[in-house]
Amino acid sequence: xxxxxxxxxxxxxxxxxxxxxxxxxxxxxxxxxxxxxxxxxxxxxxxxxxxxxxxxxxxxxxxxxxxxxxxxxxxxxxxxxxxxxxxxxxxxxxxxxxxxxxxxxxxxxxxxxxxxxxxxxxxxxxxxxxxxxxxxxxxxxxxxxxxxxxxxxxxxxxxxxxxxxxxxxxxxxxxxxxxxxxxxxxxxxxxxxxxxxxxxxxxxxxxxxxxxxxxxxxxxxxxxxxxxxxxxxxxxxxxxxxxxxxxxxxxxxxxxxxxxxxxxxxxxxxxxxxxxxxxxxxxxxxxxxxxxxxxxxxxxxxxxxxxxxxxxxxxxx
Amino acid sequence: xxxxxxxxxxxxxxxxxxxxxxxxxxxxxxxxxxxxxxxxxxxxxxxxxxxxxxxxxxxxxxxxxxxxxxxxxxxxxxxxxxxxxxxxxxxxxxxxxxxxxxxxxxxxxxxxxxxxxxxxxxxxxxxxxxxxxxxxxxxxxxxxxxxxxxxxxxxxxxxxxxxxxxxxxxxxxxxxxxxxxxxxxxxxxxxxxxxxxxxxxxxxxxxxxxxxxxxxxxxxxxxxxxxxxxxxxxxxxxxxxxxxxxxxxxxxxxxxxxxxxxxxxxxxxxxxxxxxxxxxxxxxxxxxxxxxxxxxxxxxxxxxxxxxxxxxxxxxx
Numbered sequence: 175x176x177x178x179x180x181x182x183x184x185x186x187x188x189x190x191x192x193x194x195x196x197x198x199x200x201x202x203x204x205x206x207x208x209x210x211x212x213x214x215x216x217x218x219x220x221x222x223x224x225x226x227x228x229x230x231x232x233x234x235x236x237x238x239x240x241x242x243x244x245x246x247x248x249x250x251x252x253x254x255x256x257x258x259x260x261x262x263x264x265x266x267x268x269x270x271x272x273x274x275x276x277x278x279x280x281x282x283x284x285x286x287x288x289x290x291x292x293x294x295x296x297x298x299x300x301x302x303x304x305x306x307x308x309x310x311x312x313x314x315x316x317x318x319x320x321x322x323x324x325x326x327x328x329x330x331x332x333x334x335x336x337x338x339x340x341x342x343x344x345x346x347x348x349x350x351x352x353x354x355x356x357x358x359x360x361x362x363x364x365x366x367x368x369x370x371x372x373x374x375x376x377x378x379x380x381x382x383x384x385x386x387x388x389x390x391x392x393x394x395x396x397x398x399x400x401x402x403x404x405x406x407x408x409x410x411x412x413x414x415x416x417x418x419x420x421x422x423x424x425x426x427x428x429x430x431x432x433x434x435x436x437x438x439x440x441x442x443x444x445x446x447x448x449x450x451x452x453x454x455x456x457x458x459x460x461x462x463x464x465x466x467x468x469x470x471x472x473x474x475x476x477x478x479x480x481x482x483x484x485x486x487x488x489x490x491x
Numbered sequence: 492x493x494x495x496x497x498x499x500x501x502x503x504x505x506x507x508x509x510x511x512x513x514x515x516x517x518x519x520x521x522x523x524x525x526x527x528x529x530x531x532x533x534x535x536x537x538x539x540x541x542x543x544x545x546x547x548x549x550x551x552x553x554x555x556x557x558x559x560x561x562x563x564x565x566x567x568x569x570x571x572x573x574x575x576x577x578x579x580x581x582x583x584x585x586x587x588x589x590x591x592x593x594x595x596x597x598x599x600x601x602x603x604x605x606x607x608x609x610x611x612x613x614x615x616x617x618x619x620x621x622x623x624x625x626x627x628x629x630x631x632x633x634x635x636x637x638x639x640x641x642x643x644x645x646x647x648x649x650x651x652x653x654x655x656x657x658x659x660x661x662x663x664x665x666x667x668x669x670x671x672x673x674x675x676x677x678x679x680x681x682x683x684x685x686x687x688x689x690x691x692x693x694x695x696x697x698x699x700x701x702x703x704x705x706x707x708x709x710x711x712x713x714x715x716x717x718x719x720x721x722x723x724x725x726x727x728x729x730x731x732x733x734x735x736x737x738x739x740x741x742x743x744x745x746x747x748x749x750x751x752x753x754x755x756x757x758x759x760x761x762x763x764x765x766x767x768x769x770x771x772x773x774x775x776x777x778x779x780x781x782x783x784x785x786x787x788x789x790x791x792x793x794x795x796x797x798x799x800x801x802x803x804x805x806x807x808x
Contacts, residue, residue: 209647209709210576210693211542211637222539224618225528226634228587230625259527270545270632272589301541308547308628315587315621315632317543320528330526376527392526 189279189305196290197300212301214266220321222265225256231311235354242281244354246288246314252379253318254296254358255434259377261328261367262320264296264360269303272313285314296360325367332374333393333439339462340445342454343435345382346410346426353432362454363436370448374439381429381486385437387470393439398471398479399462404428431487439464506596506622513607514617529618531583537638539582542573548628552671559598561671563605563631569696570635571613571675572751576694578645578684579637581613581677586620589630602631613677642684649691650710650756656779657762659771660752662699663727663743670749679771680753687765691756698746698803702754704787710756715788715796716779721745748804756781 214222229249231237237245250267257264269289273281282305293300298318342359359377366372374393378385382404390397401424410426440448442463449460465471471479531539546566548554554562567584574581586606590598599622610617615635659676676694683689691710695702699721707714718741727743757765759780766777782788788796 209644210573211540211579211635211644213639213644214539214541222531223528224531224583224585224634224636226585226587226619226621226632228589228621228623228630228632230589230623230627232627233623233625256527262528266541268541268543268634270543272545272547272630302543304543304545304632306545306547306550308550308630310547310549310627310630311625313545313589313625313627313630313632315543315545315630317541317585317634318528319541322530327526327528327530 189282192283193286196286214301214319220323222319223257223260223262223322223327224317224319225253226315226317227252227256228313228315230313237312240354242284243288243291246285247292248354249314249316250289250292250298250318251356251358252434253316254292254298254360255377255379257318257320258358258360258363258436259328259375260320260322261326261363261372261375262322263364264298264318264320266299266301266319267293268301268317270315271303271305272310273305273307274312275307275309278307281312328363328367328372328375330374330376330389330392333389333395333464334373334441335395335464335466336442337373337439337464338442338445338460339386339397339399339464340438340440340448340458341378341382341405341435341461342458343433343456344405344407345378345433345435346407346423346430347413348409348430348432350409350412352409356432356434358434359436362456365453366438366448369453370440371444372438372440376437378433378435378437380431380488382433382437383428383470383482384484384486384488387484389437389439390464390468390470393464396465396467396469396471397462398465398473399482400473403459403461405457405459429485506599509600510603513603531618531636537640538644539636540574540577540579540639540644541634541636542570543632543634544569544573545630545632547630554629557671559601560605560608563602564609565671566631566633567606567609567615567635568673568675569751570633571609571615571677572694572696574635574637575675575677575680575753576645576692577637577639578643578680578689578692579639580681581615581635581637583616583618584610584633584635585618587632588620588622589627590622590624591629592624592626595624598629645680645684645689645692647691647693647706647709650706650712650781651690651758652712652781652783653759654690654756654781655759655762655777656703656714656781657755657757657765657775658695658699658722658752658778659775660750660773661722661724662695662750662752663724663740663747664730665726665747665749667726667729669726673749673751675751676753679773682770683755683765686770687757688761689755689757693754695750695752695754697748697805699750699754700745700787700799701801701803701805704801706754706756707781707785707787710781713782713784713786713788714779715782715790716799717790720776720778722774722776746802
């Protein structure tokens, strides 16, 4: 607004100068920081996918109590995890910041250091962004772009009755640290989609049971979980042991958000081959299969099924 | 964070159901609202450009005092203006919202109504987004994607010594209403870039003198403004008349942000042809030319030049 424009100092170009120095790869993306929009790379034969996630102080982290670089890293990592969910290769990201007025410049630099460390690791080019200060808390909005080859995109809607449910890694308790430091399963998704037939997939961001129910619904089938097969994390066990809320480690594995592991629907014979190969550094576990009756189910051991309630994080509105 | 996840109600899918109903064109973009990322359309021969802008309560509008739909419309319009600046045709947008917790659902719907009215007007498909609630004020982050034909993209860096500086519309005083209701110059930019040789261009978002100085710097030349030729808006005159701050209508035209008009560098003969044609519904005015000496200058009438200070809105950090 008019009055505030007049009061403000011309620090923007100074910060952009700093940022340009950090972006060693900016030469490959010449328009992002000098023009009103950035040109996307042309990848003949590949198709582009795009995703966006906004992270907020007090919701996704407590900026006063956490390592700012870890918060910056996380804000890009959740977007890369969404690209992994589509078996897409990350290409570029745009970074928008709403910075608390007093913390501004230093906070922006620390966030970018965290963002850029992960961007470098996955060859993600920062193609632009919008850096602002305001009287509100920190908000970080990132949009990420990736390419899918002829093997992709991996969708939520492709699971077929009889498919095996596979999951990477271990689940639950990410609040103890993994929600910051998780490795987006980009390389894992690319390798699996190249070497195996995958019918459907997504990343587990809001909890295994809730996200599996969503995948099954998009595929118009149901899903059965073999409860004893669910890979419960050490963090889930620690959380259950240290808290009096009555939730077991399994409860955490079923319902905790921010695991950022891959959830896949794979034809049974292909799943057997994949499980025998174990082609990733991270473990892959079979945790159930898809069935015709809609909804989420658990196997009770004697071959019978009982309904399982889908629990996890739903964005409130 | 863990505890807040547990407390929150499952209203997300309800809002997404509402949103899907509003998005009549969603069928053309099937993955945006059901998968982790959206597939971008393939436009053989065209190249994609991308831009992002974040608008915040208390900075870009006062949400308690304004029409919420106008704020929503503005948040998309500023992004479309950035695409117009590149002579790009808008294709898709992703919408991320940080909503104050209590106002949530109703505010989200009103914002979307404003966004969608403009999206429909420019055939922009909503390809995805991220809707959140928090304890902070409203923030809206939009990423827009466009295509450029063989005529584009229009860059800031192409102005040549001798080029005429052209501007659409009238300048200054947008705080009186235009900063909400401006028409992004998308169709104007597409028509001009198709029918005329344009060397460089941008949209005026932070004030004529500041943005012209930026364009000249990117083009490694200087710019001279013919002060009497600057098209001063009625709003700038009203603002000067009603305020005691000593700023003239011309001051407002030179330094007020959020005009969202096109600023162009056009070879002189081509500029003459364009000005004779006046091919747009909105007026186009010649306001100066580019010269070799770097910096921003004003013509003093007798052929001499004096330095002009670049004033406008710079994002503080």
